[in-house]
Amino acid sequence: MSWRYSFGMPRERQGTRSRSRGPWLARLAGIGVIVVVAGGGAGAYVAGFHPGKHHSVPLPTIVTAHQTAGLIAQSAAGGGSKASAADLVQLLGGDTGPFFTALSAAAANGPGTPDWYADLMQGGTYTFIFQPDYYCLGINGHSRLVLQHCDNGAAWQRWKRVNAALSVDGHEFYQYANLADGKCLSQVLMPAHRLGAGMADCNPARPSSQLVALWWLSV
Numbered sequence: 001m002s003w004r005y006s007f008g009m010p011r012e013r014q015g016t017r018s019r020s021r022g023p024w025l026a027r028l029a030g031i032g033v034i035v036v037v038a039g040g041g042a043g044a045y046v047a048g049f050h051p052g053k054h055h056s057v058p059l060p061t062i063v064t065a066h067q068t069a070g071l072i073a074q075s076a077a078g079g080g081s082k083a084s085a086a087d088l089v090q091l092l093g094g095d096t097g098p099f100f101t102a103l104s105a106a107a108a109n110g111p112g113t114p115d116w117y118a119d120l121m122q123g124g125t126y127t128f129i130f131q132p133d134y135y136c137l138g139i140n141g142h143s144r145l146v147l148q149h150c151d152n153g154a155a156w157q158r159w160k161r162v163n164a165a166l167s168v169d170g171h172e173f174y175q176y177a178n179l180a181d182g183k184c185l186s187q188v189l190m191p192a193h194r195l196g197a198g199m200a201d202c203n204p205a206r207p208s209s210q211l212v213a214l215w216w217l218s219v
Helices: 001-049 105-109
Strands: 062-064 068-074 087-091 099-102 116-121 128-129 135-139 143-147 159-167 169-176 184-189 195-200 212-218
Touching: 068 169, 105 159, 128 159
Parallel strands: none
Antiparallel strands: 062 116, 068 087, 068 116, 068 212, 087 099, 099 195, 116 128, 128 135, 135 143, 159 169, 169 184, 169 212, 184 195
């Protein structure tokens, strides 16, 4: 009696499962359809409001010209609209980030200190590396100008010349736009007429606050 019982019960359970499998499969299939539809709707919602990042073509990392230079501009504090050979400032790096400071007349008219590596990359973009600490000029996620560890393939550390050059006393002044956000390296007027360095929309009028020349260039 016990022998029959021990083998009879599993069969009864198995039969119960077999009889209930059909309805459960149908229910699961229905739930699956609901999940798929809901998932598709959620995906469409996310795609509509938070589009995914598109994979861009990797930037060329080959240096075609390794050169040293000073990044020189006309001081925008004077209110001039075009670059001139007088009242020049140079871009340097510091503990609080890049800044512009006055360039001495001796340095403006003679050999100065090229504080940057202005590497011309394959494809025509530039990488600016501050020599004292070997940090790269770039932007952070808020389009703020910073010095950061160099990443040879990073668009936020690449700069391209935009609009035509302005030639003054044998120097070519250009606007340099960041490859990641398209904004231009610019002078920013600070309190007490000090000049900071930052980013601004590239102005096709080529204001002096966005014009930068490579001085004391050497390869």
